[in-house]
Amino acid sequence: MTSIPAAAVGLRLSVHGLEVVLGSGRRSAHILKEVSFDVPTGQTVGLVGESGSGKSTLAKTLVGVHRATAGSIIFDGEEVTSAHGEQRRLLRRKIQLIPQDPYSSLDPKRTIGQTLAEAIDPVHARLKEHRPRIIELLTMVALPADAVDRYPHQFSGGQRQRVAIARALAAEPDLIIADEITSALDVSTQAEILDLFDRLRRELGLTVIFISHNLAVVRQVSDTVLVLFQGELVESGSVADIFAHPAHPYTAELLRSVPGGPGFTLSKERL
Numbered sequence: 134m135t136s137i138p139a140a141a142v143g144l145r146l147s148v149h150g151l152e153v154v155l156g157s158g159r160r161s162a163h164i165l166k167e168v169s170f171d172v173p174t175g176q177t178v179g180l181v182g183e184s185g186s187g188k189s190t191l192a193k194t195l196v197g198v199h200r201a202t203a204g205s206i207i208f209d210g211e212e213v214t215s216a217h218g219e220q221r222r223l224l225r226r227k228i229q230l231i232p233q234d235p236y237s238s239l240d241p242k243r244t245i246g247q248t249l250a251e252a253i254d255p256v257h258a259r260l261k262e263h264r265p266r267i268i269e270l271l272t273m274v275a276l277p278a279d280a281v282d283r284y285p286h287q288f289s290g291g292q293r294q295r296v297a298i299a300r301a302l303a304a305e306p307d308l309i310i311a312d313e314i315t316s317a318l319d320v321s322t323q324a325e326i327l328d329l330f331d332r333l334r335r336e337l338g339l340t341v342i343f344i345s346h347n348l349a350v351v352r353q354v355s356d357t358v359l360v361l362f363q364g365e366l367v368e369s370g371s372v373a374d375i376f377a378h379p380a381h382p383y384t385a386e387l388l389r390s391v392p393g394g395p396g397f398t399l400s401k402e403r404l
């Protein structure tokens with residue numbers, strides 16, 4: 134474990150020179166190259182980039198699904214890449230990922246209550262004991278209390294994504310990574326889920342990495358934006374700066390592809 138310099142106080146996450154190579158031998162691929170960025174406490178950092186640019190790989194590396202090949206990930210002053218055992222387990226709970234696909238992310242054999250009980254306390258996942266907290270979490274994501282005893286297949290995609298949000302919140306994380314949380318949903322449900330997530334983000338003062346290919350939405354929810362292109366961060370800065378003066382041609386191209394052009398914004402009601 135490494136301690137951080139005083140200058141880094143106020144940063145929830147600090148990533149330096151992160152390299153990720155996936156696969157092995159001739160089939161190995163260098164997915165992330167020298168990725169460095171900070172996530173200040175209480176802020177939302179938007180991460181944009183075309184499909185295949187490495188956004189999900191970055192998310193999975195931050196939560197420990199993939200191992201960094203080189204570089205450091207400092208979370209609340211602790212080096213995550215070198216943490217082991219109990220320390221690693223505790224750190225992992227503090228960074229929660231809401232995955233893209235609510236159909237594959239929930240265990241079909243477990244009731245919603247069992248899934249949430251385990252998220253609240255993986256060691257003593259007792260449904261009865263945790264019931265009040267489970268009901269509270271369901272209320273936060275506007276699901277009925279009787280969802281506790283039901284199974285994922287009894288819910289729509291949007292409802293499942295509400296469960297996935299509740300599951301992420303159950304661990305009382307200090308950082309939430311939302312990886313294209315609406316891309317598997319139909320358009321009307323997308324607005325509902327974005328609205329819910331944005332409300333929770335503001336009410337709970339969450340620190341968030343918000344991954345999306347929808348620049349209009351990223352613009353609405355983010356304080357700063359990172360642009361990933363073929364595994365490299367080609368641009369980072371405040372939302373206002375990047376939208377007004379994109380420095381990298383790829384960012385300019387992304388902005389041109391926003392429906393209605395770079396000036397387009399969603400109405401606040403839709404968020």
Ligand SMILES: Nc1ncnc2c1ncn2[C@@H]1O[C@H](COP(=O)(O)OP(=O)(O)O)[C@@H](O)[C@H]1O
Nearest residue numbers: 155156162164183184185186187188189190191
């Ligand atoms: N487990 C893996 N092994 C090898 N390559 C992978 C693996 N997962 C993703 N990739 C590759 O990494 C690149 C980035 O993928 P991904 O991080 O999913 O991008 P994004 O989320 O931006 O669409 C893609 O070329 C993808 O094929």
Ligand SMILES: [Mg+2]
Nearest residue numbers: 188189190313
């Ligand atoms: Mg992805």
